[in-house]
């Protein structure tokens with residue numbers, strides 16, 4: 146048995162496993178390591194200006210000849226210049242997050258770039274299929290960072306039913322059991338973010354990795370629901386301060402000031418108390434730091450084992 150789907154052909158990868166393009170976390174080193182291991186590594190553009198992103202793309206190109214992607218964060222003030230850069234650099238795959246990428250799709254398609262938006266609702270998935278995206282990532286609210294309202298368990302099968310293009314499941318997946326479950330829901334691929342933060346090649350601050358290793362089942366919270374931009378982070382001093390201010394009626398602008406720069410503080414300076422430690426609920430399932438190659442190998446082998454065990458378990462004649 147092999148873990149091979151339409152997505153592998155579409156993207157030129159060995160395994161249908163994507164690494165989430167996390168802002169300030171998913172650098173060229175991590176993306177290259179995941180691509181070298183047979184998945185699709187993705188650099189997170191986040192709020193970075195084009196020249197900063199260009200340096201990450203250069204690093205990834207030096208470290209791997211395999212395809213990798215870039216995540217375009219649609220709330221970034223630098224979206225326009227980043228779109229230009231992605232077209233000029235001949236990046237092979239662009240994923241998008243935190244908005245509707247509709248107006249950029251023709252420009253990417255004209256360059257032969259594969260476009261795979263993250264969606265958190267059925268209507269947007271259908272609309273984007275009509276305008277020609279190659280696949281969609283259906284991300285449930287178990288995920289870290291900016292999230293929608295539905296869980297992976299209910300979102301994925303509804304999007305699978307609504308579109309013909311491949312669906313990639315994200316949110317709450319960190320091991321082979323999760324991958325097998327996503328495949329059972331009809332997904333043809335998976336995207337994991339939090340699991341790959343704890344890859345050895347991830348250059349995020351060591352404190353950030355340790356915070357994820359320590360996290361237990363109820364250690365993430367959703368902040369920013371009053372701002373219209375709900376964000377899942379690890380419980381800490383910032384999370385408490387944020388929810389206190391939200392409860393006392395702080396304005397959107399005040400909350401934006403409180404949140405500004407906090408992801409970089411956690412990810413690069415290691416301030417996991419007052420910084421924004423974005424992580425998914427699957428943080429509780431992440432207990433080891435390993436090379437991307439080992440993470441990928443274990444994911445693939447454990448997924449196949451789970452599928453085999455299920456077949457055996459339910460094949461006895463009753």
Ligand code: TUI
Nearest residue numbers: 168242243244245263264265269284290291292293374
């Ligand atoms: O994009 C993410 N996760 C992110 S982006 C990010 S940076 C940030 N920091 C603070 C506030 C806001 C962003 C941190 N984490 N995941 C992909 C994702 N996209 N999840 C949900 C969505 C989404 C939401 C609404 C996609 C489309 C959408 O469409 C709205 C519309 O216009 O129809």
